[in-house]
Amino acid sequence: MTSTSYRMDSLGRRSETVSCLVNQVIFFMLCDRWFCPKERLTGLYSLLFYNVFCYLITYARRLLDFHNYSPIVRMSEHTNIRHLSLTATKIILDLTKAITFVITGVFMLLVFGLEQGLEHFSPTWWYIMVTTMYFLLTERACQQRAPTVLSWMQLDMLENLEPLWCPVLLRFLSSFASGLMITVVLLCTDGGWMLILAASYINVFLGIRDLEKHWKLLLQERACLDKYRYATRKELTERDDVCAVCLQAMMCARVTPCRHMFHGDCLRRCLKERTTCPLCKQEL
Numbered sequence: 001m002t003s004t005s006y007r008m009d010s011l012g013r014r015s016e017t018v019s020c021l022v023n024q025v026i027f028f029m030l031c032d033r034w035f036c037p038k039e040r041l042t043g044l045y046s047l048l049f050y051n052v053f054c055y056l057i058t059y060a061r062r063l064l065d066f067h068n069y070s071p072i073v074r075m076s077e078h079t080n081i082r083h084l085s086l087t088a089t090k091i092i093l094d095l096t097k098a099i100t101f102v103i104t105g106v107f108m109l110l111v112f113g114l115e116q117g118l119e120h121f122s123p124t125w126w127y128i129m130v131t132t133m134y135f136l137l138t139e140r141a142c143q144q145r146a147p148t149v150l151s152w153m154q155l156d157m158l159e160n161l162e163p164l165w166c167p168v169l170l171r172f173l174s175s176f177a178s179g180l181m182i183t184v185v186l187l188c189t190d191g192g193w194m195l196i197l198a199a200s201y202i203n204v205f206l207g208i209r210d211l212e213k214h215w216k217l218l219l220q221e222r223a224c225l226d227k228y229r230y231a232t233r234k235e236l237t238e239r240d241d242v243c244a245v246c247l248q249a250m251m252c253a254r255v256t257p258c259r260h261m262f263h264g265d266c267l268r269r270c271l272k273e274r275t276t277c278p279l280c281k282q283e284l
Helices: 002-035 042-063 084-113 125-138 140-153 162-188 193-223 233-239 264-273
Strands: 072-074 080-082
Touching: 002 042, 002 125, 002 140, 002 162, 002 193, 042 125, 042 140, 125 140, 125 162, 140 162, 162 193
Parallel strands: none
Antiparallel strands: 072 080
16 A cells, blocks of 8 residues: 555656656746747756756755765664664765766856857847746645745735635736736737637646646635634734744734634644644633
8 A cells, every 4th residue: 555655656746747847848938039039949948957956956966965974873761772884885876976066067067158159049038037936836846845945935815825815826926927927918019819729728728727626725724724713913922922832923813712822734734633722721
């Protein structure tokens, strides 16, 4: 059962990766028709460059992760086992990865840095801006980092539910961008009906359907908080307290019937385990 679940999960990730790539290719082809209609391969070159650059950044982050190089493994409270040979092997493997990383990076700079190698690759700055933003919205590695960026912005209206809000916002923005490019290509260029139909179905229709799934999940998770009112600014100022669950300051909070205040996400996660107040254990 575990093996079957693993294979299904692996197949799901692969299909998601393929659908993401098809989505990006179609959007870049739309951009080609509007920004550089005489150079149709610009989108493929750009997408290749973005993917290689994203790969290099991810690879570099893994190489800079040094927390697994200790020669001692702590097996129990009083037992430490040395594994110097394992550490040496890991260092050699990572050095090999580093060499691969350098070769790939140099090759990319040579290919994209020499004008002679890409005579027909001359994207405008507007093209680069639009395609880069769309790539960041749709690339899986970037989507995994989006909740961290959204949390850094500290938007009170999100109530610390950034992992649930991010899929909704990213899919809305990508579907909106695709719809806008389809409209521009349809009204301002000639032909390309197959591309427009494909983009309308894959980038917009399927994107909105996926958005609806994540939106329902967000509403479902927020439903358990709707019966608890928001704390007023006066209450937050008077108490000047921290959330009893995460011990972080509260800029926005929910108030329970027993008059205790918590972050919305902290209260939601606590209510999933038990239906009592996390502080006084009163039934909610």
